[in-house]
């Protein structure tokens with residue numbers, strides 16, 4: 001078990017999946033982006049499913065070109081029945097084995113990195129997704145595409161919490177367009193392959209997942225804050241700090257992802273996140289202060305060049321569809337999630353940011 005994750009969390013996820021996981025028994029899964037934050041959880045969970053739950057092992061082929069996976073991702077663990085291949089998914093992948101499930105999680109997810117790699121961000125979501133859809137068609141495999149809550153752009157207040165049916169308010173030229181727009185095209189491709197070629201596709205739109213295992217230099221908000229707290233460096237809030245987010249602890253998110261992969265209605269997209277609470281960045285800092293029992297210094301700054309401006313003002317999922325169709329119910333509240341994350345990051349991070 002990697003020192004970067006918590007065994008209890010992996011165990012909890014596997015326990016929560018005991019009613020559905022048997023469907024992986026004897027099957028082959030292709031996982032892309034398997035050395036990223038979520039991908040590393042997928043690998044550990046499949047390994048524990050093999051050890052504890054499944055009647056016949058699931059075989060997993062993991063693809064990643066390690067472009068943003070950092071030192072955590074570059075350490076490839078050895079697990080029976082899980083094979084890692086260094087592969088860029090914008091190139092075709094030929095599999096020696098018949099594949100039953102494709103989990104397409106490769107992507108460039110952190111705003112800091114998609115600012116640095118705009119073309120790679122676009123290509124993995126468009127060409128990478130089409131390559132995976134071709135493979136799904138050839139293998140009659142079920143494909144799940146990791147899109148993003150960012151496809152909604154900056155929703156108007158009448159559409160917050162945001163339902164899957166909301167069409168979005170997105171700029172095709174803004175600093176975030178390489179990510180938002182390519183994820184939207186990725187979803188369109190899934191719909192075309194589903195409607196035209198009968199491929200079983202599902203789309204997941206995650207809303208700010210957090211937990212142990214996030215890279216310290218990932219520059220998403222929570223690792224950024226906790227690394228600075230560890231280093232006694234004042235936090236930097238981009239913009240007003242009034243922008244809201246919701247935060248979904250990793251055990252809930254992974255359970256939701258697996259429920260979509262196994263039981264999603266063909267062709268459908270699902271929000272996976274935790275709608276409570278919708279919290280501003282300033283209030284998030286206040287929460288961390290209470291948990292740590294100390295004041296935290298912060299400054300409000302303009303968006304630096306390295307970070308894309310044009311942030312959504314509010315972000316909050318409506319998760320009724322996932323509740324009804326796949327029995328997804330988040331269980332870990334923000335205080336408990338933050339407590340686990342901060343305890344972990346305080347041990348693992350060096351405070352270098």
Ligand SMILES: NC(=O)c1ccc[n+]([C@@H]2O[C@H](COP(=O)([O-])OP(=O)(O)OC[C@H]3O[C@@H](n4cnc5c(N)ncnc54)[C@H](O)[C@@H]3O)[C@@H](O)[C@H]2O)c1
Pocket residue numbers: 032033034035036037038039063064065066067068069073087088089090104105106107108109110124128146147148149150205206207208209210
């Ligand atoms: N974590 C979240 O809160 C969140 C929110 C919204 C969407 N998502 C989406 O979920 C997926 C996984 O997110 P994550 O947090 O694990 O991201 P991550 O950046 O930690 O991991 C993504 C992985 O994909 C790999 N990758 C990128 N381009 C590739 C390519 N061309 N070929 C092969 N591998 C490639 C990277 O090296 C990395 O290991 C991404 O597609 C992301 O856009 C995540």
